[in-house]
Amino acid sequence: MGSSLRIINGRVYDPANGVDGAVRDICIRDGRIAADAPPDAKTIDARGMVVMPGGVDIHCHIAGPKVNLARKVQPEDHRRDVHPRTRFTRSGTGGTVPSTFATGYRYAALGYTAAMEAAVTPLGARHTLEELHDTPVIDKGFYVLVGNSVLLYRLLQEGRREEFRHALAWWLNATKAYAPKLVNPGGDELWKGQGHGNITRLDDKIGPFDLTPSTVIGAFIEAANELGLPHPVHIHCNNLGHSGNADTTLETMRIADGRRAHIAHIQFHSYGSVAGKSHDNPTSRARDIAEYINTHPNISADVGAVMFGRATIMTADAPAVYMLRQFGGAKWVNADTEHESGCGIIPFTYQDRVYTNALQWAIGLELFLLSDDPWRMVFSTDHPNGGSFTSYPRLIRLLMDREYRKEQMAVVNQKALEHSGLRDCQDREYSLYEIAIVTRAGPARLLGLASKGHLGVGADADVTIYEEDADKEKMFAAPRYVLKDGVVIIEDHEFRADHEGRVYHVAPDYDAGIEQVIEPFFDDYYTIQFRNYAVDDRYVPHGEVVPTMQQAAAAGAARP
Amino acid sequence: MTLELTLHTAPAVPLEAEVLSPARLSGLSGRDVAKLGVVYGNQRAELGEFFRVTGSANGELRLTGDLSRIKQVGAGMAAGRVLVHGPVGMHLGAGMSGGEIIVEGDAGDWVGPDMTGGRIVVRGNAGHMVGSACRGSAVGIRGGEILVFGSAGNEVGAGMRRGLIAVGGDCADFAGVNMLAGTVVVLGSLGWRAGAGLRRGSIVAMHPAELLPTFSYSCTYQPPFLRPYLHYLRRLGFGITDAMLDGTYQRWCGDAVELNRGEVLLLDAAAPSAPN
DSSP: OOOOEEEESOEEEEGGGTEEEEEOOEEEETTEEESOOOTTSEEEEOTTEEEEEOEEEEEEOOSSHHHHHHHHHOHHHHHTOEEOOOSSSOOEEOSSSOOHHHHHHHHHHTTEEEEEEEEEOGGGHHHHHHHHHTSOSSEEEEEEEOTTOHHHHHHHHTTOHHHHHHHHHHHHHHHTOSEEEEESTTHHHHHHHTTSOOOOSTTSOOTTSSOOHHHHHHHHHHHHHHHTOSSOOEEEOTTTTOTTTHHHHHHHHHHHTTSOEEEOSGGGGOEEEEOOSSSOEEEEOHHHHHHHHHHOTTEEEEOOOOOSEEEEEEESOHHHHHHHHHHHOSOOEEEOTTTTSOEEEEEEEEOTTSHHHHHHHHHHHHHHHHOSOTTTEEOOOTTTTSSOGGGHHHHHHHHHOHHHHHHHHHHSOHHHHHTSSGGGGTTOOOOHHHHHIIIIIHHHHHHTOTTSSOOSTTSBOOEEEEEOOSSHHHHHHSOSEEEETTEEEEETTEEOOOOOOOEEEOOOOOOGGGHHHHHHHHHHHOSSOHHHHSOOGGGOTTEEEOOOHHHHHHHHHHOO | OOEEEEESSOOSSOEEOTTOSHHHHTTOOHHHHHHOEEEETTEEEEGGGTEEEESOOSSEEEEESOBTTEEOTTTTOOSSEEEEESOBOSSTTTTOOSSEEEEESOBOSOSSTTOOSSEEEESSOOOSOTTOOOTTOSOOOOSOEEEESSOBOSOTTTTOOSSEEEESSOBOSOTTTTOOSOEEEESSOOOTTTTTTOOSOEEEESSOOOOOTTOEEEEEEOOTTHHHHHHHHHHTTOOOOHHHHHOOEEEEEEOTTTTSOEEEEEEGGGSSOOOO
């Protein structure tokens, strides 16, 4: 644990505690924010600087089988971007899909101290945890792909809702995941089982199952709420990237019907359609989507903004990648079909002259600018899908600097701008307070991480200190100091220490009898024995269980 | 006066010496050159630990000794000359855009990766991947000339987009694989699967070759472009015979699994049996 520390004279942005740029001291003891620090504590003078909690990325792809495949598929990306070792940190490779070590260090170098890997097949959990163990500095966790699970489908189909919930809880425990993730529910299973099939409507029958995506989505939302998970079900809607998919997205959100649900990278799901030469071209439906979320406090979303330049499309949505491969131009790959999900990868470059790319860029910005509640429309590029996390500072500048945004709007495909509503909301500028919400306080709250995303007493001492600059991209690209659990990781822009962060996971209670239902399924279909499947504690040496609502309440009651 | 570097201590493991390039050395004294940093295995070292330096830099660099473990010689050069007396290691002339490298000896694998211009002459044999695309990249050399008087290994000119590669001896397998455009001339024999994935460009060979079934015979003729190319190569010292200059060539077009706009030209006299 870090020693005591006092940060003085800085302008503090701590939205969770209502602090909006007030100059005040932040004290740190034993890795946590404290009310005071001993007089001999080391002092950081943050005069002229901005103090924020460490950034929290609610949705990114940084570890696991598909991430590793994306690394393997583009060695050219690494050759150009070597990440050299320093006295304190290890070497690695960069590009849009950095190696594990470089991922941790580069997040930290942007002032981020937590990031959640958003799509891991249950069978890939062990591999993912091994990679997360090698992802330094930041805290992390992952969402497990359960939306195309054959056994869960069978239980649902037979109306065994209780057992469905227990089986879901078992799977979250067995994989040490943080939240359940749905990706194109019904689509992947059809894609694998029915020769390149996919689902286009939420009331379509899912191949051999007497189920529709609509039933599946509803069941997961219900189960996740009943289990009292800190983060609700994390949904990648059906029809990603298709023109006119906004209707599917709205329908998905309606299924939640007042219950909590998180919609991932919603930019990719906010498209209308207009007749084009060969097929329907996308248009922006950002206004409809933003309006729905503004008026439905049970729904949260991360934007999944698109930034121009190199990216890697990487998703468990295998049929979507098959559809997108024709635009990528070069290589693409499908994999993990033997897992309880799928995956596809395409190295991709977003170009400002291209209609669709410019439209996606505009929709991402529109969603931010039309959002009334920054706590529920939070920051992401769906790294590396919409662009690398290293493009976050530029995105922050686009949100904070109207003039810069207008300059950029002038050079992109103008037809695309006409089909978006960006010109109608171009006057809004995000404040530092709002940026602190969308990049830190909001994601932490949505994740249910009580000790993250704020600087109140008892919070983890994850602190980022930026030098104020009119150029917000410059300001956010290189914080002067980054503290993780009270340890000064970066001082004067340079690494001064290495650190291993936590792995957050959940362990919801379930009826052990469910194992009698699951085990025979393993005997029949799995290539791995039931007793070898669950990931044990050795894989999370820095693990921390985040309690469900029920577990937290029970612990509260037990406390004297 | 030429800058001369003579190897006095052979490295036990490869030495990454991209500093051995005229642009990096211009204006430096012999003493400065000896102090230049190189990467020796996983250690940092100085050029002087391996080379004796005489003369001063004026755009020409002469290297002498067994340089087969010296990598990246002439990397990134845009002008000037590098003369190598002895064998040279991998990644010769990586990323060069101009100037000339002449090797009086053999060259290792990966001659001229990412080359965009200039000329590399290898009097001996070259290893695999002459003028090829780096792993993961779709495009090989984008310009320039690589002239190998001896033989070359696998994947000569893989993914090349422009330029000329000539091999005086034999080529191993996959010559011109995934070529986008440009010209590969092989005076010796072609290995297996020459031109696999060829989109455009020409592969010229003077000996019979078994081509992939995705190549189809189109005609036998005298390609007009070829004579000036062969005259040029003869002037440079390649063993171009009159039969090559005056002969007819079978044109095989392919690769049908790609654009089918590339060609393999086989000297007709050497072809086993001209199709009907």
